Amino acid sequence: MNKNILLCGVGGQGIVLTSKLTASCAMEKGMSVMSAETIGMAQKGGSVFSFLRLGENIYSPMFGKGQADIIIAFEPAEAVRMLPYLKKGGTVIVNTNPVIPVTSALKASGYCGTEMLEYLRKCDIKLMEVDGNKVCRELGSPKVLNMVMLGEAIRSGVLPFTVDDAVDAMKKTVKPQFAELNEKALRNQN
Amino acid sequence: MHKEFLMGNAAIARGAVAAGLNLICGYPGTPSTEVLETTAKNNDGSIYVEWSVNEKAALELGAGAAYSGARSMVTMKQVGLNVASDPLMSLAYIGVKGGMVIMVADDPGPISSQTEQDTRHFASFSKLPCFDPSSVQEAYDMIQEAFEYSEKYNTPVLFRPTTRVCHGYASINVKDKEEYRVNAPEGFVKDSSKWVIFPRLSYNAHMHIEKRNAELSDVFSEYSRNLVIPASESSCRKGIASHGISYTYVQEALEGKSAPKVFKVSTPFPFPEKMAVEFLSGLDEVLCIEELDPIIERELTYVCGKYHLSTKIYGKLTGNVKTAGENTCDSVAENIASFIGWEKPDTAVLPETPELPVRPPVLCAGCPHRASFFAVKTAMKGKKSVFCGDIGCYTLGNAMPLDMVDTCLCMGAGVNITQGIGKIEPDTSCFAFVGDSTFFASAITGVVNAVYNQADMTLIVLDNSTTAMTGHQPHPGTGRTMMGQVVDKVDISAVLRGVGVKTVETVNPLELDKAVETVKRVSAEKGVKAIIFKSPCAVLIKPDKPVTIDESKCINCKKCINSLGCPGIIIADGKVKIDSSLCTGCRLCTQVCPVNAIGGGCNE
Known part of the structure; x- marks a missing residue:
């Protein structure tokens, strides 16, 4: 079963690392993997995406609009920005906490995230909302947002592997002292 | 063989190492940088790795190694080849002994470059063979073949991936260490009839190059990475020609459909003419899907004329494919659908989106460049001034509210643009901002020019002790090399004094009052004077308490x-x-x- 996954958010939220972890979970299952992401100047504070493709007969690391099985969005406006890539009836996991860009602060425009969430709720999609800040506070570290998001995505049933698989893959990549916290984040359930 | 999940640039590096690489050098530039960095990470000590001061120095270093029988690779981004074009053009005539691959990454979009130039043009201009990989796996395999061709024909070759190949990831087959080729360089063998360029040698070399390239065109018509894929139905009289990442978009668009004949061009120069004739036979119309310039489209148009073929060639020149920017899966699917007459795929209709926040790249929180720009802005408030920028993170000083970059052209250009504006507008205070790595790469000669020719300007060196924009590579001011040595730094203020700049002051821009006072005082002097704003890149130091x-x-x-x-x-x-x-x-x-x-x- 081929899967097209789109991770998006703002530079610094740990999106690229999450993409790598998802890729290694799939490789452990013997699947072929391709991915593409934003790199370079746009990374800091810019919109960041990662296309991830699992399965056979895939040629390009990126896919076209209307082809993502799931969008894992670390920020509400970024979910809306990338929504055209979602398949009809696809799944969106969204962190409900907005990241306010400098330009918004300068112009004092009113972006606060709720308008994006209201929009997502109106769309014909399977939407799962995660209050990332709250969960991270409960877990005691803002750095585990990416594991929280990946855990939710796996529990949605769209990804072809289990939370246990992700925990195993995570343990191979993160420093041992952070493994326990990351495992908690992956297994956390709202 | 085993499987690994690798970035395209890492695959190129690993492929080169497997091909017996002895020396790699280059200058950082997106999207090429990770090739050299990956080689450094996978270096058992047997490979000489160097971030050179600029691309010209790197290319000459790589040539010297290849003269000595080494397998060498030089890496840069497309505009870097402009800097290295002087040695490139001559080296094409001299040739090499060991395999030499010049890896030049192109950047359709452009995503992080000044131009959308196409290195395939440089291949035909310099008459050097060019390899154009379409995927991460192909890049891994093809870089090894590129070394073989280079050595067999005693010529440097160009290897030209684009951003989406460089920065794409895939799980690919890579060689085990036991399968690596080992290359033991013979050393430099003196022969002035071979290594010293003179008009007579150039004439003979030119004759030889044209003959060789005609031969290579035939050889490349048999090369397994140039492909003609027959149509699903033999009655189909349409064809598609493509290359690089765009070829994979074509594959995506044709998957599961009744596909037309497809031509994949992996060696844009010398163009595989015989294979092109084979592709064109029986076709009424061909659509060329390319990024950057219509190279394949022109070649096929030429082949049709030469062989009296009536096939119509479409692409960028005929307005069927857009002339600038990147292709995408969607744009290629649309181009193909309208060419073949397929219905356009229906996409989900979404409600109208609320206004999305824009997220332009900005200087990081704590970036010392912000302080430097703000200090100069404050000092010059109300005075007629011009601020010439340069290439680096600090180009972002153009954004509001700083708005402190009035010009930006190419590496090191700001110094003499400032000089030029000052010659025409003598009543304007002229400032050139240049980063530390750019200073070493290409601003020093500009400063010599400005000093000797009596310019009146203030040079601001933004010294954050790294090459920040491309991911923190060392440069001659950092005291580190890619071989892990700690060496004497080249001191920027000593260089400036050495070339005749009499006032050189070094200030921490985060001490705002002192910085503003220094700018006011120094900029009021006559002639070329310099302020070095020295403070490390915020990403590299441990942050203080907020x-x-x-x-x-x-x-x-x-x-x-x-x-x-x-x-x-x-x-x-x-x-x-x-x-x-x-x-x-x-x-x-x-x-x-x-x-x-x-x-x-x-x-x-």
């Missing part, structure tokens, strides 16, 4: 936001707040606040 806002003092005037535009200062619930996850405690904002409401940070 600053805090005393809400009882803050009058919400937003001066901090409107003068600095730091991403660490935000408005939440109508009030100015510090985003403590971003703030590095640089304390620039504490020096700007009119009511001293911001405190904390590094000094407390």
Whole structure:
């Protein structure tokens, strides 16, 4: 079963690392993997995406609009920005906490995230909302947002592997002292 | 063989190492940088790895190694080849002994470059063979073949991936260490009839090159990475020609459909003419799907004329494919659908989206460049001034509210653009901003020119002790090399004094008052004078404690936001707040606040 996954958010939220972890979970299952992401100047504070493709007969690391099985969005406006890539009836996991860009602060425009969430709720999609800040506070570290998001995505049933698989893959990549916290984040359930 | 999940640039590096690489050098530039970095990471000590001062130096170094029988690779981005074009054009005539691959990454979009130039043109201009990989796996395999061709024909070859191949990832088959080729260089063998370029040699070499390239065109018509894929149905009289990442978009668009004949061109130069004739036979119309320039389209048009073929060739020149920017899966699917007459795929109709926040790239929170720009802006307030920028993170100083970059052209250009403006507008205070790595790469000769020719300008060197934009590579001012040595730094102020700049002052830009005073005083002098704003890149140092806002003092005037535009200062619930996850405690904002409401940070 081929899967097209789109991770998006703002530079610094740990999106690229999450993409790598998802890729290694799939490789452990013997699947072929391709991915593409934003790199370079746009990374800091810019919109960041990662296309991830699992399965056979895939040629390009990126896919076209209307082809993502799931969008894992670390920020509400970024979910809306990338929504055209979602398949009809696809799944969106969204962190409900907005990241306010400098330009918004300068112009004092009113972006606060709720308008994006209201929009997502109106769309014909399977939407799962995660209050990332709250969960991270409960877990005691803002750095585990990416594991929280990946855990939710796996529990949605769209990804072809289990939370246990992700925990195993995570343990191979993160420093041992952070493994326990990351495992908690992956297994956390709202 | 085993499987690994690799970035395209890492695959190129690993392929080169497997091919017996002895030396790699280059100058950082997106999207090429990770090739050299990956080689350094996978170096058992047997490969000489160097970030050279610029691309010209790198290409000459790579040539010297290849003269000595080494397998060498030189890496750069497309505009870097402009810098290295002088040695490139001559080296094409001299040739090499060991295999030499010049890896030049092109950047359709452009995503992070000044131009959308196409290195395939440089291949035909310099008459050097060119390899154009379409995927991560192909890049891994093809770089090894590129070394073989280079050595067999005693010529450097160009290897030209584009951003989506360089920065794409895939699980690919890679060789085990036991399968690596080992290359033991013979050393330099003196022969002045071979290595010293003279008109007579050039004439003979030119004859030889043209003959060789005609032969290579035939050889490449048999090369397994150039492909003609028959149509699903033999009655189909349409064809598609493509290359690089666009070829994979074509594959995606044709998957599961009744596909037309397809031509994949992996060696744009010398063009595989015989294979092109085979592809064109029986076709009425061909659509060329290319990024950057219509190279294949022109070649096929030429082949049709030469062989009296009636096939119509479409592409960028005929307005069927857009002339600038990247292709995407969607754009290629649409191009093909309208060419073949397929119905356009229906996409889900979404409700109208609310206005999305824009997120332009900005200088990081705590970036010392922000302080430098703000100091000069403050010092020159109300005076007629021009601020010439250059290539690096600091190009982002053009954004509001700083708005401190009036020009930006190419590496090192700011110095003499400043000189030029000053010659025409003598009543204007002219400033050139240049980063430390760019200073070494290509600004020193500009400063010599300005000093000797009596320019009146202030040179601002933004010294953050790294090549920040491309991911923190060492340069001659850092005291580190890619071989892990700690060496004597080249001192920027000593260089400036050495070439005749009499006033050279070094200041920490985060000490705002002192910085402003220095700019006022130094810029008032005549001639070429320099200020070095020295403070390390905020990403490289451990952040200090974030600053805090005393809400009882803050009058919400937003001066901090409107003068600095730091991403660490935000408005939440109508009030100015510090985003403590971003703030590095640089304390620039504490020096700007009119009511001293911001405190904390590094000094407390």
